[in-house]
Amino acid sequence: MRRADRLFQIVQHLRGGRLVTARMLSERLEVSERTIYRDIADLQSSGVPIDGEAGVGYLMREGFELPPMMFNRDEIVALVAGARMVRAFGGATMARAAEEALMKIRSVLPEQDRHRIARTEIYTPDWVISDAERLIIDELEKAVEKRDVLRVSYRDEGGQNSQREIRPLGLWFWGKVWTLVAWCELRSDFRAFRLDRIATMEHAGRSFRPEPGKQLADFYRMFELQGACARPPNHEAPCERTRAVA
Missing domain, CATH: 1.10.12 (Lyase 2-enoyl-coa Hydratase; Chain  A, domain 2)
Incomplete structure (x- = not known):
């Protein structure tokens, strides 16, 4: 958690009108009590009306409000x-x-x-994505950010399994399925892997650097030249207009 987010959370916890101890805050925010003491001292010095002391607890004086956030x-x-x-x-x-x-x-x-x-009466079902797929989404999002090479076992449309080392570049959600756009070392080309067909996934133990012709911007350029897809891919080709999978 960023320090700015932690300070915001401390203010929110203290606005309840009840005495809150540093231990309670440290447990909720998963930091040390010493860190909480420093944060509260910084908030007090910046003008936030927090009363209390170490070993006793803290509370916010009535009347303090954060600047309103305006949305229509x-x-x-x-x-x-x-x-x-x-x-x-x-x-x-x-x-x-x-x-x-x-x-x-x-x-x-x-x-x-x-x-x-x-009163916003717009809802979504909570059973569409399995817990296992949620974890894969999180892992892939981190791998994209860190540029980690991944080793995956992938099942294609025909049920054939193959082992791949890939460079994850971005996640796409098609309204029904997620796909991972990646540079595939086996095919030496871009591929879009359906997440529900990834059988196993592990880190290859190394990261990659952006290379000309192998970046997400290059994929977008190729994608635009070939024409946008109207539906998600049936296999690991980025869309049905790309050349067939080898």
């Missing part, structure tokens, strides 16, 4: 719907982050706008 009706609906969709279709980490983001937005909205969140 359509923006609130979009944020709530987006967070619920991520919670339904994203990875486990994404789902938690979406819920926390919505909580932050709710806490700083003006009172007259908070009811709009509860």
Whole structure:
């Protein structure tokens, strides 16, 4: 958790009107009590009206409010719907982050706008993505960010398994399935792997550097030249207009 996020969370916990100890905050935020003491001292020095002392507890004086965050009706609906969709279709980490983001937005909205969140009647099912697939989404998102080479066992449309070493470049969600766009070392070409056909996945123990012709921007250029797909791929080719899988 970033320090700015931790300071925000401390303020939210102290706004409840009850005495909160440093130990309680350290357990909730998963940091040491010494870190909490430093954070509270910094908040106090910046003008946040926190009363209390170490060993006793802290509370926020009444009347303190964070500057209101202004959203119009359509923006609130979009944020709530987006967070619920991520919670339904994203990875486990994404789902938690979406819920926390919505909580932050709710806490700083003006009172007259908070009811709009509860009154947004847009819902998504929570059974579409399996727990196993949620974990894969999280792992792949991290691998994309860190540029980790992955070793996967992949089952194609015909049920044939193959072992691949791939460079993960980006995740695509098609409304029903997720695919991973990657540079495939076996095929020496871009491929889009359906996540529900990845049997096993592990880190190859090395990372990769961007190379001309093997980056996501190169894939997009190729994709645009060949024409956009109207539906997700049936196998690991990026779309049905790409050349056949070798």
